[in-house]
Amino acid sequence: MAEENFDKDYWNSKWENAQTGWDIGSPSTAISEYFLQVENKNVKILIPGCGNAHEAELLLEEGFKNITLLDIAPKACEIISKKFSHHEVNVICEDFFNHNGKYDIIVEQTFFCALHRNLREKYVEKMASLLHENGKIIGLLFNKDFDKAAPPFGGNKEEYRKLFENKFEIKKLEECYNSIKPRKNTEVFINFQKRNINPKNIKYENKHGHFR
Ligand SMILES: C[S@@+](CC[C@H](N)C(=O)[O-])C[C@H]1O[C@@H](n2cnc3c(N)ncnc32)[C@H](O)[C@@H]1O
Structure with a gap:
């Protein structure tokens, strides 16, 4: 059987048919707790593959001012555009991999797991390119395999460490202790900080073939 393409049409039909079983109905506690201790309310936040974007409700309540929501499915974007029509929230209907911008914090909530495994390295690259120096990915990843096509x-801690550690400092990658019941013992909380590129470490070759 040909491998399915998890593209815009695939996701939009899920939204059109209200097949959104992934939606936990509120922001996850671990993500909420993280943002409750962020003092600077002007940080630029991106939520890719945001779906119903419950996290944005919490962020607005807490006074965060610079929130961008991104989803590939037009139906999802229609829903959230209505939901947040009275708020200062940026809604973008676009493929994450085509998005351009620079953020301080990117929220990961069941987006990574929605992408085909062969896009994982591209996801890491793209996340790094969307973050300012020292910017962070904050959120949850599954710590189990689903063995489905x-x-x-899913995945596991070791796999994630190997995947992210070149571009990100792994500040947290630990079992989530406050998952919702159906996800208990199946998630890890992540706080990955983009590594600084120290200009002193970049070597330039001069016309004589010497590096300085
Ligand atoms: C499993 S759902 C999670 C939605 C939401 N984060 C949540 O936890 O309720 C994955 C979401 O990612 C969106 N999506 C999938 N591939 C995408 C891509 N390449 N770029 C942007 N959004 C994408 C889908 O439309 C869907 O809304």
Whole structure:
């Protein structure tokens, strides 16, 4: 059987048919707790593959001012555009991999697991390119495998460490102690900080073939 393409049409039909079983109905506690201790309310926040974007409700309540929501499915974007029509929230209907911008914090909530496994390295690259120096990915990843040919695609801590550690400092990658009941013992909380590129470490070759 040909491998399914998890593209805009795939996701939009899920939204059109209200097949949104991934939606936990509120922001996850671990993500909420993280943001409750962020003092600077002007940080630029991106939520890719945001779906119903429950996290944005919490962020607005807490006074965060610079929130961008991004989803590939037009139906999801229609829903959240209505939901947040009275708020200062940026809604973008676009493929994450085509998005351009620079953020301080990117929220990961069941987006990574929605992407085909062969996009994982590209996801890491793209996340790094969307973050300012020292910017962070904050959120949850599954710590289990689903052994299915369709999303969600799971993983484990070691796999994630190997995948992210070149571009990110792994500040936290630990079992989540406050998951919702159906996800208990199946998630890790992550706080990955983009590594600084120290200009002193970049070597330039001069016309004589010497590096300085
Ligand atoms: C499993 S759902 C999670 C939605 C939401 N984060 C939540 O936890 O309720 C994955 C979401 O990612 C969106 N999506 C999938 N591939 C995408 C891509 N390449 N770029 C942007 N959004 C994408 C889908 O439309 C869907 O809304």
